[in-house]
Amino acid sequence: MKLIYYILLRISLALTVILTGWAIFFYVAVMDEVNDEVDDALEDYSETIIIRALAGEELPSTSIASNNQYFLKEVTEDYAGHRDDIIYKDSMVYIPEKRETEPARILTTIFKDDDDRYFELTVATPSIEKDDLKEAITGWIIFLYFILLLIIIIITVWVFYQNMRPLYTLLHWLDKYRIGTKNEPLQNETNVSEFRKLNEAAIRYAERSEQMFEQQKQFIGNASHEMQTPLAICRNRLEMLMEDESLSEGQLEELIKTLQTLEHITKLNKSLLLLSKIENGQFTETAQVEVNVLLKQYLADYEEVYEYRGIETTLHEEDSFHITMNETLAVVLFTNLLKNAFVHNVEGGRIHIVITSHSVTFRNTAVKEALDTAHIFERFYQGGKKKEGSTGLGLAIVDSICKIQSLGLRYYYQAGEHCFEVSNR
Known part of the structure; x- marks a missing residue:
C-alpha cells in the first residue's frame, strides 16, 4: 500500500472520531440552548399567571389555540411538600381547538397564596417548531460533518503531495536507474534538509554501486580467463596421456572418468559465469x-x-x-x-x-x-x-x-x- 493511502486511512479514522465527537457535543449544546430559551419563556408565562392569581386578577384563557396554555389546580400541602418546586419535561398535550395531541414542552411549579392554599400550575408550549429546529440542526450538522471531513482530506492530500514531491522525484529517478548504463543526473532541488540528505545519500550509493559493478565485471572477466585456461591445459594433457599406447585398460578408464569430470567442471564454470553476468545486468543491448x-x-x-x-x-x-x-x-x-x-x-x-x-x-x-x-x-x-x-x-x-x-x-x-x-x- 502506498504511503498516501496509509496517511489517508489514518487521518480519516482520526477525523471521523474527532468530528463525530464534535457533532454530538455541538448538537447537545445547541439543543440545550434551545430548551433554555423555551424554559425561560415558560417561566415568564408561569410568573404572569401566578402574579395574577395571587393578586386576584382575571386569569387568561387556559388555551390559546397553538400558543401557550396552562392548567391550574389546588393541591394538598402534603402533595406540595413531596414535589419539586419546578419540573421541566417534554410530553404530549391535547389541544381542544385543534382536537389533536401535539408534542409540547411543559413546566410544572407549586405556589401558595395568602390563604396558605397550595396550587399546582402546569404551563405548556407546543414544541413542533422545536422539533423542526432539531431536524434542521441535525441535517446541517450531518451536511457540515461530511463537507468538513472531505475538505480536510483534500487539503491533507494536496499538502502531502506538495511537500513530498522531492521524494516522488527521487523514487522516479531510482526506478529508472540502471547500473552499467548511462543514466540521467538527478535533478531534485528542494529546501527541505531531510530530502537534500536523502538525495545526496542516493547519489553516493549509486556511485558506489557503479564502482562495485565495474569491479565485479572485471573480476568475472579475469576469473573466466584465469580458470578457463588451466582447465583447457588439463584437458589437453589428459587427451595426450590417453593416446599413450602403454596405458592399461584400467588406467585408460580412469583417465576417461577424469576427463568427464573436468568437462563437467568446465560446463559448470561457464554456467556460473553466465549466471553472474546475467544477474549483474551485463547484457544491456536489446x-x-x-x-x-x-x-x-x-x-x-x-x-x-x-x-x-x-x-x-x-x-x-x-x-x-x-x-x-x-x-x-x-x-x-x-x-x-x-x-x-x-x-x-x-x-x-x-x-x-x-x-x-x-x-x-x-x-x-x-x-x-x-x-x-x-x-x-x-x-x-x-x-x-x-x-x-x-x-x-x-x-x-x-x-x-x-x-x-x-x-x-x-x-x-x-x-x-x-x-x-x-x-x-
Missing part, C-alpha cells in the same frame, strides 16, 4: 526477437543430438511470438528450456512446443510426477535423481533471465507432462 525462427533453428540441432533416444518432437505455431530482449539471452533462455525438455525426458518420449502471440510452452514427458514448484528454479536443484550431463543450473539461468527481462515464467504438471511457459507480462 532487439526484436522472433521466437518462432529461433526455436526452429536450434530444434533441428537438438533433434539430431538426441536422435538415439527416439524422442518425438512437435512444434505447433498458433501465431508469431515476438519479444524485445538481448539476443544472446534469448538464445540462452530458449535453448536451455529445449535442452531441459530433452535431458529430463524418457526413452521414446515426446516434446510438444506451443507458440502463441504472447507465450511459448514447452511440454515434455518424464518418469517422475510433478516437480516441487517451490525449488524447481533454485540452483543445482535436479529433483530426486541427478541427470548425466546436467549442471543443475539450466532452469536457474532461465529464471534469472526472465526476471531481468520482465518475462513471465510458469511451471505446471498437466496430463502426464511437465510444462514450462514463458510469456509477456
Whole structure:
C-alpha cells in the first residue's frame, strides 16, 4: 500500500472520531440552548399567571389555540411538600381547538397564596417548531460533518503531495536507474534538509554501486580467463596421456572418468559465469526477437543430438511470438528450456512446443510426477535423481533471465507432462 493511502486511512479514522465527537457535543449544546430559551419563556408565562392569581386578577384563557396554555389546580400541602418546586419535561398535550395531541414542552411549579392554599400550575408550549429546529440542526450538522471531513482530506492530500514531491522525484529517478548504463543526473532541488540528505545519500550509493559493478565485471572477466585456461591445459594433457599406447585398460578408464569430470567442471564454470553476468545486468543491448525462427533453428540441432533416444518432437505455431530482449539471452533462455525438455525426458518420449502471440510452452514427458514448484528454479536443484550431463543450473539461468527481462515464467504438471511457459507480462 502506498504511503498516501496509509496517511489517508489514518487521518480519516482520526477525523471521523474527532468530528463525530464534535457533532454530538455541538448538537447537545445547541439543543440545550434551545430548551433554555423555551424554559425561560415558560417561566415568564408561569410568573404572569401566578402574579395574577395571587393578586386576584382575571386569569387568561387556559388555551390559546397553538400558543401557550396552562392548567391550574389546588393541591394538598402534603402533595406540595413531596414535589419539586419546578419540573421541566417534554410530553404530549391535547389541544381542544385543534382536537389533536401535539408534542409540547411543559413546566410544572407549586405556589401558595395568602390563604396558605397550595396550587399546582402546569404551563405548556407546543414544541413542533422545536422539533423542526432539531431536524434542521441535525441535517446541517450531518451536511457540515461530511463537507468538513472531505475538505480536510483534500487539503491533507494536496499538502502531502506538495511537500513530498522531492521524494516522488527521487523514487522516479531510482526506478529508472540502471547500473552499467548511462543514466540521467538527478535533478531534485528542494529546501527541505531531510530530502537534500536523502538525495545526496542516493547519489553516493549509486556511485558506489557503479564502482562495485565495474569491479565485479572485471573480476568475472579475469576469473573466466584465469580458470578457463588451466582447465583447457588439463584437458589437453589428459587427451595426450590417453593416446599413450602403454596405458592399461584400467588406467585408460580412469583417465576417461577424469576427463568427464573436468568437462563437467568446465560446463559448470561457464554456467556460473553466465549466471553472474546475467544477474549483474551485463547484457544491456536489446532487439526484436522472433521466437518462432529461433526455436526452429536450434530444434533441428537438438533433434539430431538426441536422435538415439527416439524422442518425438512437435512444434505447433498458433501465431508469431515476438519479444524485445538481448539476443544472446534469448538464445540462452530458449535453448536451455529445449535442452531441459530433452535431458529430463524418457526413452521414446515426446516434446510438444506451443507458440502463441504472447507465450511459448514447452511440454515434455518424464518418469517422475510433478516437480516441487517451490525449488524447481533454485540452483543445482535436479529433483530426486541427478541427470548425466546436467549442471543443475539450466532452469536457474532461465529464471534469472526472465526476471531481468520482465518475462513471465510458469511451471505446471498437466496430463502426464511437465510444462514450462514463458510469456509477456
